[in-house]
Amino acid sequence: MPDISKVALFTNEYPPNVYGGAGVHVEYLSQELAKLVPVEVRCFGDQDVQDPNLRVKGYSPWSEAKKDTDPRFGGALDAMDRSLAMAKDNLDASVVHSHTWYVQFAGFIAKKLWGIPFVLTTHVGGVTPEIDGGRFPILSITPQNLANKRSRQVSNYILGGFVYLTEKVSWR
Numbered sequence: 001m002p003d004i005s006k007v008a009l010f011t012n013e014y015p016p017n018v019y020g021g022a023g024v025h026v027e028y029l030s031q032e033l034a035k036l037v038p039v040e041v042r043c044f045g046d047q048d049v050q051d052p053n054l055r056v057k058g059y060s061p062w063s064e065a066k067k068d069t070d071p072r073f074g075g076a077l078d079a080m081d082r083s084l085a086m087a088k089d090n091l092d093a094s095v096v097h098s099h100t101w102y103v104q105f106a107g108f109i110a111k112k113l114w115g116i117p118f119v120l121t122t123h124v125g126g127v128t129p130e131i132d133g134g135r136f137p138i139l140s141i142t143p144q145n146l147a148n149k150r151s152r153q154v155s156n157y158i159l160g161g162f163v164y165l166t167e168k169v170s171w172r
Contacts, residue, residue, distance in 0.1 A: 006038045008093035008110070010086050012079070012102035014043035014056060022100050025121075030054060040093060042086040044102070059085050080105060087113060095119060 009030055013023025026041070033039045034053040041047075045058035062081035066074035079102045087109035097119040098107030104120055111118035 004037055004094050006040065006093040007033050008091055008096045009033075009039060009041045009099065010043075010083075010096060010103040010106045010110070011041065011099040012044045014041055014045065014047055014058075017043070017045045017047070017058075026099050030056075040091075042089070042103075042106070044082055057089075079103070082106075084109065086110070091116070097121065 009026060011022070011026045013019065013026065014030075015023070015027055018024060018027065026043075030039050030041050031054070034051070038053050039055070041049075041054070041056040043056065043058055044061075046060060047056045047058035049056035059082040062078050065078035065081060069077070083103050083106035086103065086106040091110055091114045093114075093116060095117045096107050096110045096114075098104045099121045107118045107120055110116065
């Protein structure tokens with residue numbers, strides 16, 4: 001594994017916008033990593049933190065995501081928009097870590113744009129309506145899910161959280 005001088009963490013949840021375990025995980029992961037190297041967190045929301053070794057930047061919702069479309073597509077389209085915004089902004093990290101499906105596409109694009117290793121954390125092999133509480137009933141056919149599948153295929157390292165994960169966990 002290459003030397004790491006700065007870590008970028010891409011996530012949906014980050015304080016104060018935490019509704020589950022993923023947000024708690026990223027909060028503590030970023031704090032611990034910031035003791036070792038500079039950390040930049042890019043997340044959903046309006047956060048703006050500039051501590052000495054921890055930078056947090058929130059990305060607001062896309063106002064067009066739910067206009068003139070089936071309401072079932074809004075969440076996935078918004079996640080893709082924010083993922084593109086996270087990935088395209090200048091990035092000087094030596095590794096990018098995407099946490100959960102919402103931002104896997106951002107990690108994939110950042111890897112390609114900035115030429116850095118991509119670490120992916122997934123809590124399931126893929127989000128399904130049964131696992132994600134039915135919030136995204138047609139997720140299996142959205143561009144976001146297709147992008148997530150490709151993201152898992154090209155990531156350098158995958159960290160899994162549940163027995164549903166089928167990907168090989170190793171440095172590639």
